[in-house]
Amino acid sequence: MVSERPRPMAPSRRNKIPVAVLGATGMVGQRLALLLSDHPWFELVELTASTRSAGHRYADVVPWRLERPLPGAIGALTVRETSVADVRAPLVFSALDASVAREIERPLAAAGHLVVSNASAHRMDDDVPLVVPEVNPDHLGLLGAQQRGGDGGLVTNPNCSTIGLVLGLAPLHRAAGVRRVVLSTLQAASGAGYPGVSSIDLVDNVVPGIPGEEEKIEAEPRKIFGSLDDSGAGGVIEAGIEVSSHTHRVPVIDGHLMAISVETDEGLSVARATELMASFRGEPQERGLPSAPSSLIEVVSAPDRPQPRLDRDAGGGMSVTVGRLRPCPVLGLRFELLSHNTWRGAAGGTVLIAETLVARGCLP
Amino acid sequence: MVSERPRPMAPSRRNKIPVAVLGATGMVGQRLALLLSDHPWFELVELTASTRSAGHRYADVVPWRLERPLPGAIGALTVRETSVADVRAPLVFSALDASVAREIERPLAAAGHLVVSNASAHRMDDDVPLVVPEVNPDHLGLLGAQQRGGDGGLVTNPNCSTIGLVLGLAPLHRAAGVRRVVLSTLQAASGAGYPGVSSIDLVDNVVPGIPGEEEKIEAEPRKIFGSLDDSGAGGVIEAGIEVSSHTHRVPVIDGHLMAISVETDEGLSVARATELMASFRGEPQERGLPSAPSSLIEVVSAPDRPQPRLDRDAGGGMSVTVGRLRPCPVLGLRFELLSHNTWRGAAGGTVLIAETLVARGCLP
């Protein structure tokens, strides 16, 4: 990854920012722990989980299920309770379930922490930015109103499917205006956490209708592609994009695949769409952030790609891969898109937001 | 299954119609052999395969991969070559690859055999009926023109995905006129035959873009929903339905699942669509044909159904199952549909065509 612009806020090795991970024993918490065990700017110093796990060594309570081993130094950390009193780090990553997130994320922000959350609890709140750093980093401006003079704040990372979808649509939307989208997802088991989906349901089987997922995929892009309300009222004016999603769980460990048909205001040839996607980059690429993939959208030409097992790790799991770009006889354009649901779609996306905040000088 | 009408042509047990299966060692050929081993009207007397297998006992050359054992009497049959000279039975089921079908199906018909084919070779030919017996049995009328006085003829069974799709659309089309459809398929491995897809491609993976499949799914419904040209020119005037399909192979043995969004000329409420689907029946049900499911479309209410492993055997594999019927914010209506790709979608569909032909008195 090459960036010509200087990294304005790169903390030095000596002076890493201490960070906490809330809900560290789940699948997303595990990815966050792995990612932060070796981050150039952040130092993972606190892990929290439920009361049952608190007080134990992380290695002793986490059902580690990642393909790489648990780093020893992280495993040795003592798990804390998920409470305002137990968290000290100025920068907090939340991988909590929505119900727990709803209770603690606002109080943590009020107590001065900058909380970057993967939970769905507050994503659609008026004063909370819902951010994909390459797409709508300007929404981080909502933090100002939210903080009202204090230091803390709450920023949210979208649903794992939304992120891939929005990254694929963004270059088309900017150039031609996305109006309507019909998509089907083939989503990995890790998206349901651990233990999540029973093996009985995913051997010789796929399952349609992931609970709560379609609503998020259809609502979140409207906010992400929306514009900041500069009338003084605050909040985001949602974009008029109509999305219809069909969701499915498939026997794949990691990587959400989506079959997407798109209608745009202005016509887009396959060649133009390919060019727009392949050249798309955003603030993270401009700033050369540590987690930003240099090639954001990998456009591939093989007729049977992208595939989850072969393509999910593109760009260290932070790129999305697009294939089968071709005309759609109904909506105009169609393609397949793959993104790693626990890297780009969760842990990595959350960390990239934090890196953007640091680079923008938003951290106290 | 209850039918009030008498079965007009039900052959007696003593007087079964001798039938042949061409391409009997493949996955569809195996299903045909299984189905025909115990059919009330037909008696399987001839099996053909490639030269390599000819002359051997079927049991010794078929890579049997069905969940039920190969019936002993069928296994004992000697495999013949796939040639006009080697086939004697008046009624012939073809499970040949398209390339072989292209060479032999017409000559067989010309030699006086009634050929019901699962191959794609002649599906779109002007004078060849492409039939789903519950949807367009009247297209069998094309046979007259085709035969020109002789006895033989060629009828084709649609692509395995097309059949499920068309059965789900038919009640909507009749009531409200289907205009545009966007669908994504999650297709079973058996659809690619044996050995078909490598296990390397379907462990922790799904594969988009099944070769040749999307073209068929998009073209065949136009013919099936078309009307016979009564201008004297023969052939079918295609319906103006626009279909966009995204296909995927998933690690499932049998059962194609489809996520379908539909736009109709007239609005359709979910309640009305449910009623139309649940009550849909056709000529096979009217006539009480042996392979006709009494409940053609099973509409289920659980939010995570249909699922391939749990629903594919509905109606002995001859029903389709529809679930998740709900409004589509883009096209109007959406749902999930499952059909068994080698029963309804291939072997069973082919036999149901033959039963329809017999019941209509089309057999010499």
Next chain:
Amino acid sequence: MVSERPRPMAPSRRNKIPVAVLGATGMVGQRLALLLSDHPWFELVELTASTRSAGHRYADVVPWRLERPLPGAIGALTVRETSVADVRAPLVFSALDASVAREIERPLAAAGHLVVSNASAHRMDDDVPLVVPEVNPDHLGLLGAQQRGGDGGLVTNPNCSTIGLVLGLAPLHRAAGVRRVVLSTLQAASGAGYPGVSSIDLVDNVVPGIPGEEEKIEAEPRKIFGSLDDSGAGGVIEAGIEVSSHTHRVPVIDGHLMAISVETDEGLSVARATELMASFRGEPQERGLPSAPSSLIEVVSAPDRPQPRLDRDAGGGMSVTVGRLRPCPVLGLRFELLSHNTWRGAAGGTVLIAETLVARGCLP
């Protein structure tokens, strides 16, 4: 299945024996419900589950995951609590977890019910028969001592892996004395119940070391192959068979496969072992019991069989299939054995015990 002997106790259709299933919502409970929905001797009248489910229709609370649909009449039954007060049926099938079984099975027996249990709680109790009806039906004699004049009693069905193993060893043991056994299992997901094993653990993976399984597989055969103690002390004198088992969970829905090496007191050729296995039958076959497979051990010759998906339903799921019989350079003889873990290994085995009890006139 042909039997020359009359069925001594076959209850008439009018006069079926009312039966209950305890723990009816689990995987084994579901199989029991399915099996008993259409049993010639038994009529399923009561289903119990945990307090949470009690009072609801069975169809509304059971997470049905079988490949055949839930029979309507069974689905309509109201679930009862698992308590002595709530059970009326004279014959009770228990599919309870061991911990619940430990509390209620003895009290039910004391209250006059004949309890046939699939739970492990009391299998190794001195006065409780642990029975595979083809192998040690004489152990049912322990019931006399257990009942002490009353009517009730408790009989147990072995572990699902033990049953297959014991059926495969029995003909060898009778003829040549089994001394030592080393086996590895590849066990289906359904053996762990529902939700049981997470899909995260069984996609692109297998898991060694099923908790508690190896101890059962190693201990239970010693009791089953043991002889009744006729010294008056009661109980069973265990056989001196040494078993070493390695267990694994694999991504298979149903069917436990085992690779078995056996050492016998007397030498056994492969031909002799094949003959002994293929001709093995027991009291259920002699009596022509409804659930008894006529061909108890299917010996197959293909070098890559048995396989779970293709062979588990042999004999309606009640036969075991043996293949790859060949000399073992270390212990003498080796082979692969497959048995359906929820039919023969659980629900079917339990019902076969009950049928044996009825045929022997053990039911009040």
Next chain:
Amino acid sequence: MVSERPRPMAPSRRNKIPVAVLGATGMVGQRLALLLSDHPWFELVELTASTRSAGHRYADVVPWRLERPLPGAIGALTVRETSVADVRAPLVFSALDASVAREIERPLAAAGHLVVSNASAHRMDDDVPLVVPEVNPDHLGLLGAQQRGGDGGLVTNPNCSTIGLVLGLAPLHRAAGVRRVVLSTLQAASGAGYPGVSSIDLVDNVVPGIPGEEEKIEAEPRKIFGSLDDSGAGGVIEAGIEVSSHTHRVPVIDGHLMAISVETDEGLSVARATELMASFRGEPQERGLPSAPSSLIEVVSAPDRPQPRLDRDAGGGMSVTVGRLRPCPVLGLRFELLSHNTWRGAAGGTVLIAETLVARGCLP
């Protein structure tokens, strides 16, 4: 990996040894290409495949199925024919099928190439070393006899299952003398190559009896643990170890799991076996070879490990992982062992042999 001894023969970056890979389009060939694309001593300059692929860019003909992308520089190489005339590199890695290997490996050696082969064709030849570098590097001494003055020679890498087995047994054998072994394997699909096993056979299924595998697993350890015949006759005097193997194919991409029971001449406690295994190292570790894992045998304590997905990449795929070490009631000691079948078991093992040869100065 830390080594105190100097690397005696480490070629400088400037002066890498040119190497060829024969049979480069298969699964093992792909791993070799990946490994050699970034090797400190070797530079991949030639790839060969069948006539059909020759003349094309490697990227255009290889069905790349690895989880990491094909390196661009390797993909750009032009594939050559697999013939003596087409190979120039002094060091040649063979990933050929046995039938092709049988024809070309000896001629290549006679032409002066040092051939390190993964093929089974010549493994059991008297004058050909069959080597696991940590176990029997002294067998490389056979090369002298083989070469008879010339430069070339042929060395073979054992079967992928044999390598894991032999690494696990070696520390026990040295300390206590391994006498008899019974093992069952659960082998990954990649071991059968691409396309290899059909997905129809590995969805909801496992397959026993991998063709040709058991013979290799039972014969090769006798040669590897054998001693050089110093009587002047040449060859290896085989060790008197009796091995019985049951093989199975399971739905796993990479990683062979084995359940092993061992009888040794002298008793071994679990504690002692653990210590022996955990501390085991050999010449590659002593010499600090590039592909040598510092921790050769990872002994893990979790009761459900090792698992293919979680443990196969230990030591970069070059370590083996042992778990569940416990007494075996039949043979004395038992455990589970996992090794990566295409890294340690094939490509990596082959390269480690070559590194050993270079370090010993065997290369011309």
